[in-house]
Amino acid sequence: MPLLDEHGRAVADAWVRVADDAPLPEGPAILTAARLRAEDLSGRNAPLGIALDPATAPEAVADLLPRLSLVTIALPKAKDGRAFTQARALREHAGFRGEIRATGHVLPDQWRMLRRCGVTTVEVPEGADLAQWRRSFDVVDIAFQPAQDSGSALGLRRQRLRVA
Template structure:
């Protein structure tokens, strides 16, 4: 499936989703948590990624983060916000600096908010119009709190966390 990067460009997806019983390819591999825990990565040159189940808390995978180049957070339906929380926690509390990809039932108007939570790429659903996604990214430009993707937009944001902390 096509992937949009943080700037809205379509990029090739080099990652291969690997079933738990399939052999590990000599390419960037996206694994389940069970497979990743069982996999010995010694001597492996290709990057490893994790397909994070929405029910898994980021603290459950903290020890695995140094091994990972990609974490794919799953939105099973558009009203499920756990991927937003997972991405924010991975960036803010655990310092994960690799790629965080949103996958599953992601809507164009969620993209900017996912970025604010720390998501760096979005896997577009099959048949999605990339131009619609790029237009949606430009529409949502207001922010009410600090985020993982940089400072607040000019004139946007209330800075409540900063005021409350003072």
């Protein structure tokens, strides 16, 4: 699947999703929490990532985060907002500074809000119009609440509240 970075550029994806019973590749690998806890990966030099289940609270994997470079969060359907909460919690409460990738049923108009919650990359469906994804990112350029990204200007009312 194509991968877009925080600036809307298509980027190469070096990460490999690895099943619990499959051998580890030499390069960057995305594992489940169960496998990360079960195996001794202390001697591994390649980056590790975790596929976070939508029902898993980031606090449940907080002890694993210092070893990780990537966390994938899944949107099983467009109306499921748990990934937004997970991304925000990873940044604000767990202090995760690595890549957070949104996967699954992500819509172009959700991308900007995911970005504001701390998501850095998004997997887009095969054959998606990347120009449409880039346009949707620029549709709303004002925000009403503070966020993890620094690119959005706060709305006039929010600016007044911040000054007061």
